[in-house]
Amino acid sequence: MQTIKDVAALAGVSDRTVSRVVNGEPNISRKTRARVEEAIARLNYIPNLAARMVRTNRSGVIGLITDVVTTTPNSVEIIRGVQDRVSQSNQSLLIANTSGTPEEEARVWRTFQEHRIDGVLFATMYHHEIDFDPALHNIPTVLVNCFASAAQVPAVVPDDDNGGYAAALYAISKGHKRIAFITLNPLILASRLRRDGFERAMGEAGLSIRHEWIQPGITGAIGEEIMCAFTAAQNLLTSAAKERPTIILAGNDEIAMQCMFAAANLGLRVPDDIAIVGFDDFRMISEQVVPPLTTVALPYYQIGVRAADRLFGLLAGSDVMPTIERLPCPLVQRRSA
Amino acid sequence: MQTIKDVAALAGVSDRTVSRVVNGEPNISRKTRARVEEAIARLNYIPNLAARMVRTNRSGVIGLITDVVTTTPNSVEIIRGVQDRVSQSNQSLLIANTSGTPEEEARVWRTFQEHRIDGVLFATMYHHEIDFDPALHNIPTVLVNCFASAAQVPAVVPDDDNGGYAAALYAISKGHKRIAFITLNPLILASRLRRDGFERAMGEAGLSIRHEWIQPGITGAIGEEIMCAFTAAQNLLTSAAKERPTIILAGNDEIAMQCMFAAANLGLRVPDDIAIVGFDDFRMISEQVVPPLTTVALPYYQIGVRAADRLFGLLAGSDVMPTIERLPCPLVQRRSA
DNA sequence: TTTAAAAATGTCGACGTCGACATAATGGTG
DNA sequence: CACCATTATGTCGACGTCGACATTTTTAAA
Numbered sequence: 016m017q018t019i020k021d022v023a024a025l026a027g028v029s030d031r032t033v034s035r036v037v038n039g040e041p042n043i044s045r046k047t048r049a050r051v052e053e054a055i056a057r058l059n060y061i062p063n064l065a066a067r068m069v070r071t072n073r074s075g076v077i078g079l080i081t082d083v084v085t086t087t088p089n090s091v092e093i094i095r096g097v098q099d100r101v102s103q104s105n106q107s108l109l110i111a112n113t114s115g116t117p118e119e120e121a122r123v124w125r126t127f128q129e130h131r132i133d134g135v136l137f138a139t140m141y142h143h144e145i146d147f148d149p150a151l152h153n154i155p156t157v158l159v160n161c162f163a164s165a166a167q168v169p170a171v172v173p174d175d176d177n178g179g180y181a182a183a184l185y186a187i188s189k190g191h192k193r194i195a196f197i198t199l200n201p202l203i204l205a206s207r208l209r210r211d212g213f214e215r216a217m218g219e220a221g222l223s224i225r226h227e228w229i230q231p232g233i234t235g236a237i238g239e240e241i242m243c244a245f246t247a248a249q250n251l252l253t254s255a256a257k258e259r260p261t262i263i264l265a266g267n268d269e270i271a272m273q274c275m276f277a278a279a280n281l282g283l284r285v286p287d288d289i290a291i292v293g294f295d296d297f298r299m300i301s302e303q304v305v306p307p308l309t310t311v312a313l314p315y316y317q318i319g320v321r322a323a324d325r326l327f328g329l330l331a332g333s334d335v336m337p338t339i340e341r342l343p344c345p346l347v348q349r350r351s352a
Numbered sequence: 353m354q355t356i357k358d359v360a361a362l363a364g365v366s367d368r369t370v371s372r373v374v375n376g377e378p379n380i381s382r383k384t385r386a387r388v389e390e391a392i393a394r395l396n397y398i399p400n401l402a403a404r405m406v407r408t409n410r411s412g413v414i415g416l417i418t419d420v421v422t423t424t425p426n427s428v429e430i431i432r433g434v435q436d437r438v439s440q441s442n443q444s445l446l447i448a449n450t451s452g453t454p455e456e457e458a459r460v461w462r463t464f465q466e467h468r469i470d471g472v473l474f475a476t477m478y479h480h481e482i483d484f485d486p487a488l489h490n491i492p493t494v495l496v497n498c499f500a501s502a503a504q505v506p507a508v509v510p511d512d513d514n515g516g517y518a519a520a521l522y523a524i525s526k527g528h529k530r531i532a533f534i535t536l537n538p539l540i541l542a543s544r545l546r547r548d549g550f551e552r553a554m555g556e557a558g559l560s561i562r563h564e565w566i567q568p569g570i571t572g573a574i575g576e577e578i579m580c581a582f583t584a585a586q587n588l589l590t591s592a593a594k595e596r597p598t599i600i601l602a603g604n605d606e607i608a609m610q611c612m613f614a615a616a617n618l619g620l621r622v623p624d625d626i627a628i629v630g631f632d633d634f635r636m637i638s639e640q641v642v643p644p645l646t647t648v649a650l651p652y653y654q655i656g657v658r659a660a661d662r663l664f665g666l667l668a669g670s671d672v673m674p675t676i677e678r679l680p681c682p683l684v685q686r687r688s689a
Numbered sequence: 690t691t692t693a694a695a696a697a698t699g700t701c702g703a704c705g706t707c708g709a710c711a712t713a714a715t716g717g718t719g
Numbered sequence: 720c721a722c723c724a725t726t727a728t729g730t731c732g733a734c735g736t737c738g739a740c741a742t743t744t745t746t747a748a749a
Contacts, residue, residue, distance in 0.1 A: 016409075016468075018735055029699045034737060042696050044745095064466045065411065066735035068402035069704050072353075076446075091428045098449050107463055109413075110447050112435050126444055129401045131353075245642045269640040272609075276642040279616030299636060303606040305582045305613040355705055366729045371707060379726055403705035406734050696745065703738090714727070719720105 017060045026054035037062055068131065077101050077326065078132040078154075079110040080123055082139050090140045093159060096319020097136055104327060106133070124152050134326045137161070142172055143204045155329045159322040160315075162339050169329065170339045171322040175205045178311040178344030179212025182264045182292050185309075185346050187220045191262040191290065195228035197247050197274065199266035200240055206231075206266060209294060213264060228260055232270035244270040248277035252289060262290040262352060268300040271308055275351070290352035294344075307349035314342045354397040363391035374399055405468065414438050414663065415469040415491075416447040417460055419476050426634050426652060427477045430496060433656020434473055441664055443470070461489050471663045474498070479509055480541045492666045496659040497652075499676050506666060507676045508659040512542045515648040515681030516549025519601045519629050522646075522683050524557045528599040528627065532565035534584050534611065536603035537577055543568075543603060546631060550601060565597055569607035581607040585614035589626060599627040599689060605637040608645055612688070627689035631681075644686035651679045 019037070023030040028047060035043055036051040043051075054060075068074050079097055081090075094110070101108045109130060113120040127135060135152070138159035139145065147163035149156055162170035186194050196213050199206035210229070217224050228251065232244030244265070252259055265271035271293030275285055283289050285306060293301055293310030301308040321342060328334035356374070360367040365384060372380055373388040380388075391397075405411050416434055418427075431447070438445045446467060450457040464472060472489070475496035476482065484500035486493055499507035523531050533550050536543035547566070554561050565588065569581030581602070589596055602608035608630030612622055620626050622643060630638055630647030638645040658679060665671035 019737095020735080030735090031700080031737075032698055034735095035698085038737085042698090044697060047697075061462070061465045063406070063468060063735055065402045065405035065468060066704090067737075069400070069406050069706085069734090070736045070738080072704075074402065094447075095449065098447070099451075102448065102459075107446055107467065108448065109444055110431075110435070111439065111445065112432065114436075122439075125398070128398045130444065131400060131402060242640060269636060272640060273642055276612070276616065279613065280642075282619070297636060299606060299634060303579060303609060305610055305617075356707095357705080367705090368707075368730080369728060371705095372728085375707085379728090381727060384727080400705055403734090404707075406704090406736085407706045407708080409734075690749100692747100692749075694745105694747080697743080699742070700740085701738105704736090706734090708731105708733090710730085712727100712729070714725100716723100716725075718722085718724105 016063075017058045018063070019060070021058055022051065022054045022060045025058060026051045072131070074131045074133055075105070076107045076109050076130060076132050077323070078127040078130070078135045079108055080120070080127075080135060080137045081110065081112050082115045083112075090138070090160070090315055092315035093138055093319040093322075096316040096321075097138075097159075097323045098319075100320045100323035100327075104323075124154075127154065128152070134330050136322050136326055138322075141203060141205070142175060142208075155326065157322045157326045157329065159318060164339075167338055169325050169334055171318050171325065172339065172341055173205075173313050173315075173318060174341035174343055175208035176212040176215075177341075178294065178313075179209035179264075180216045181212070181344065181346045182209075182294065182311050183213045183216035183220075186262045186264060186290070186292065186352070187216065187222065189262075189290070189352065192222060193225075193228075193260040193262070194222070195225075195230075195251050195260035195263045197230050197232040197244055197251075197263060197265050197270050199231075199270070200233040200235070200237070201231055202237055209266060232266055232273070242269070242273070244273035245277050248274040249281070252277060252281050252283060256288075260289070262292065264292045265294060267295045268293040268297045268304075268308060268310055270294075271310065271351070272300055272304055275304060275308075286350065286352050292346075292352045296347050301347070301349065304351070306351050309349045309352040310347055311344045312347050313344055317342050353400075354395045355400070356397070358395055359388065359391045359397045362395060363388045409468070411468045411470055412442070413444045413446050413467060413469050414660070415464040415467070415472045416445055417457070417464075417472060417474045418447065418449050419452045420449075426632065426636075426650070427475070427497070429652035430475055430656040430659075433653040433658075434475075434496075434660045435656075437657045437660035437664075441660075461491075464491065465489070471667050473659050473663060475659075478540060478542070479512060479545075492663065494659045494663045494666065496655060501676075504675055506662050506671055508655050508662065509676065509678055510542075510650050510652075510655060511678035511680050512545035513549040513552075514678075515631065515650075516546035516601075517553045518549070518681065518683045519546075519631065519648050520550045520553030520557075522685075523599045523601060523627070523629065523689070524553065524559065526599075526627070526689065529559060530562075530565075530597045530599070531559070532562075532567075532588050532597035532600045534567050534569040534581055534588075534600060534602050534607050536568075536607070537570040537572070537574070538568055539574055546603060569603055569610070579606070579610065581610035582614050585611040586618070589614060589618050589620060593625075597626070599629065601629045602631060604632045605630040605634045605645060605647055607631075608647065608688070609637050609641055612641060612645075623687065623689050629683075629689045633684050638684070638686065641688070643688050646686045646689040647684055648681045649684050650681055654679050 022033045111123040134155040139161040158170035230247040235241040293308045296310045296312035359370045448460040471492040476498040495507035567584040572578040630645045633649035
């Protein structure tokens with residue numbers, strides 16, 4: 016592999032001059048720069064970042080730690096957002112996965128420290144609170160899709176509460192009065208937040224909430240969830256037309272999909288007999304279901320971008336935002352409501 | 353940050369001895385090792401990989417290049433497989449994304465070369481043939497979910513053909529005679545392969561293929577696909593019971609889902625009136641649809657693991673497999689067929 | 690033309706680690 | 720106890736780059 020010295024020799028200048036050209040430093044004569052660039056091209060010289068790193072003590076690498084990437088496939092969008100932002104700053108992205116176990120997590124942090132990572136994005140695939148002690152790792156960190164209320168760690172999360180609010184508001188604005196809500200697993204934070212938003216909107220609109228119309232669509236301990244949205248929807252929809260809700264807000268798109276199946280099974284048309292609104296905007300479902308799903312979008316891509324953005328801010332010593340930043344979940348109108 | 357010399361000073365040995373302990377080299381006396389480890393712990397010393405890299409000229413980092421991660425969320429499984437295998441070998445994973453543009457791709461290769469990456473996994477999110485000139489990059493590379501027939505580049509891909517075969521075989525084994533196939537976009541390689549497998553099985557079973565029962569569920573140029581599976585299924589299912597297929601094999605799970613909606617709309621029960629088999633096993637769909645979908649699983653996780661495995665083989669100079677390795681797509685039995 | 694300021698280039702060494710080699714301590718053997 | 724084979728530890732320098740500083744060249748003002 017060619018080094019800066021080979022280039023220097025060929026161009027007939029000192030290695031330091033080549034270094035300057037490579038790093039775009041000022042005060043290089045036009046002629047010298049041309050000669051050096053010529054030599055670089057001829058030798059196909061490629062700088063050695065490791066060497067630079069040893070010298071400068073900055074790696075230009077950001078680490079992304081994820082827990083169980085697998086559960087929510089759409090959280091790839093977070094990765095994509097992060098990546099776009101990171102490569103825009105000419106940095107690189109090292110990723111690692113804790114599989115959810117503390118041992119693995121420790122190993123990952125260790126590896127990152129060995130790489131002298133500039134900063135870390137710690138992303139979870141469910142929006143939830145975590146135990147996080149920044150002092151333990153000593154690397155600037157931004158939490159993604161999770162937060163630590165004890166410590167003052169910057170975090171970027173979706174605004175589930177306002178998402179639920181938006182869904183309810185939309186239903187109300189369309190004239191619905193009989194509104195049901197099939198929630199996520201109550202053990203999940205997002206479940207509570209989305210429902211809170213829903214109830215807030217209902218309250219503000221002066222609509223009463225019928226408690227038998229708020230049903231969990233998922234139950235069971237985390238890791239062994241049981242999907243019961245189909246049954247819940249079936250129950251909601253079997254009563255006489257006058258008695259049943261005219262719209263179901265679903266805790267997520269899978270639940271919404273099951274509602275659609277329940278409706279179809281009962282011979283009810285969506286959205287005419289029963290309107291349905293999802294949550295998350297998992298395209299694979301929301302766009303492919305028939306009719307396509309009106310849903311509240313989780314801004315995963317934005318979250319990734321913002322998180323990386325804040326990390327760079329942190330590194331530059333200029334992160335000014337509130338510690339926990341909530342990104343809006345916009346309603347995406349399609350045809351199911 | 354502490355260096356090996358700080359540790360050496362504290363332990364009262366030479367830096368070289370510390371290095372030996374850190375790297376687990378033999379011939380260190382029990383006592384010395386203990387003293388050094390004590391010092392390491394006390395100082396919280398963490399080796400500097402960059403420095404090691406400069407010295408040894410091996411980075412211990414594998415690069416993963418993906419194209420548009422976003423389109424097929426489930427291909428995260430590939431990443432997860434790669435990651436598990438890579439961290440098992442105590443290497444790290446640098447990932448970057450080309451967004452599908454040649455400029456970005458060039459940039460990514462360049463960055464990887466600067467990092468002196470040991471090897472590259474080049475993954476595409478659709479199974480297809482690519483133009484790939486290994487001489488251009490000069491880094492050991494394994495292709496993932498794609499292949500280059502011109503050059504002799506190791507590749508790991510799903511065996512779509514046998515997947516289609518398995519689906520058809522399953523249908524046949526269940527006594528179905530009237531079998532329809534709603535394909536992927538004919539422009540996609542997987543479409544042809546899956547269909548080939550289907551036709552092979554039909555041929556072997558002596559069943560004739562009714563051409564009006566093979567319909568595309570997706571059409572249009574790549575990047576602007578139009579989903580028409582719902583309509584296709586509707587057409588297939590509106591004829592009288594004696595005249596219509598008893599089972600539909602779908603090109604993927606989204607298509608299968610649309611078939612289920614079409615069936616429901618026509619008042620047909622799955623699987624009693626019409627059985628449906630998907631492809632891909634996108635859990636978000638296949639497990640959540642009602643009834644859950646019998647489908648052919650794309651072994652994405654395995655593909656990731658195998659690809660990384662082969663890359664390490666390549667690096668160790670011992671990759672012996674056939675250039676293009678096809679991983680089986682097993683049928684996952686659920687309740688839609 | 691002289692002169693000072695600015696621009697362009699060069700010299701040297703350090704970053705943290707480990708390879709090559711040298712040396713010292715230890716343990717058996719005859 | 721001398722001797723040699725191990726085993727254990729140390730010395731030195733190089734890896735490729737860039738920071739600090741020095742030197743030379745150019746430019747422009749006096």
